[in-house]
Amino acid sequence: MSVDDITAEGGPRERILAATAKLLAEGGEEAVSTRAVGAAAGVQAPTIYRLFGDKQGLLDAAAAEGFAAYLSDKTELAFTDDPVADLRAGWDLHLDFGLANPALYLLMFGRRRPGTVPPPAAVAGYEVLATHIRRIAEAGRLRVTEERAAQLVHAAGSGATLALLAQPAEQRDREVSALAREAVIAAITTDAPAAQAPGAAGAAVALRAALPETTALTEAERTLLREWLDRIARH
CATH class of the missing domain: 1.10.357.10 (Tetracycline Repressor, domain 2)
Structure with a gap:
């Protein structure tokens, strides 16, 4: 479209x-x-x-x-049982959107000045990305914090799209985007649920993702625990 x-x-x-x-x-x-x-x-x-x-x-x-x-118009890209595969599909959707609508994409992602508020469309796109990352964390397959994962995917995905848009259409190599996608996915995800792997960081990421569903804690307690879990995950 x-x-x-x-x-x-x-x-x-x-x-x-x-x-x-x-x-x-x-x-x-x-x-x-x-x-x-x-x-x-x-x-x-x-x-x-x-x-x-x-x-x-x-x-x-x-x-x-x-x-x-x-x-x-992309309702066929419903979530599946594999959140990493869904992230991969979302990355490709993002690229397709940018290549099909270069002027609109540049307006959303290529005209930002430091300290300025992003346009509403860019905010909406980032919220979609955050949902993908949250599902990976809930599955126990995120090896970094949700915030870091979302920032990395956003930076690499939009950067790859902008780089391709800067080239003549006949010279654009979509494989560049695919290679960047797989490198990012390898950097932020695990093959098995992180909570089953040794170390506290993976367990902290998985527990952090489940905090919104926790009712045994007060909001202040959840905020404090979230800070502790983020600190463990970062190290």
Whole structure:
């Protein structure tokens, strides 16, 4: 699916988002202006400002809409009994999304400045990733903390996608992404449940994943235990 599939039907908001998605796909972020969007959507500039605030608000909304539409079209990628295989499938889905929607992907992941708040679409993508990591931890197969695993997968996955997007389409080697994926998976997971392996770190990671389901502790006690388990896992 591409951002062109976002419907242009409905009210002004839907038409504006559809026009923005089309301009992004055809000419990148530079092609998006309130005048161009207004002309394509059949609305006046004040309507755009009223609904989205400014151009950045419009771009953030278009990115979130495009990403949501893409995820909703991928319901066949339901969770299986193998959370590591699901992470692998999620990585490939992320790559496919980036290569199919380069301008939108760059808007989500390639325009960040240090200290700025990430766009809503990027936050949603990271939450999907965190869910994959949590399931691996719950299965006892995570060898590092959830936070470190998520950061590593996010950095390597988005980095590989951005690197491929920087190359001409005919020169892109998807195997580069696959090699990066397998290297990261090997670094953060174990073949067997970590709790069955010697050492306290694996057991700490597995127990940390189960804490949200624990009712025998108060919230303060869970917070303290979480800190202790993270410290054990890191060492």
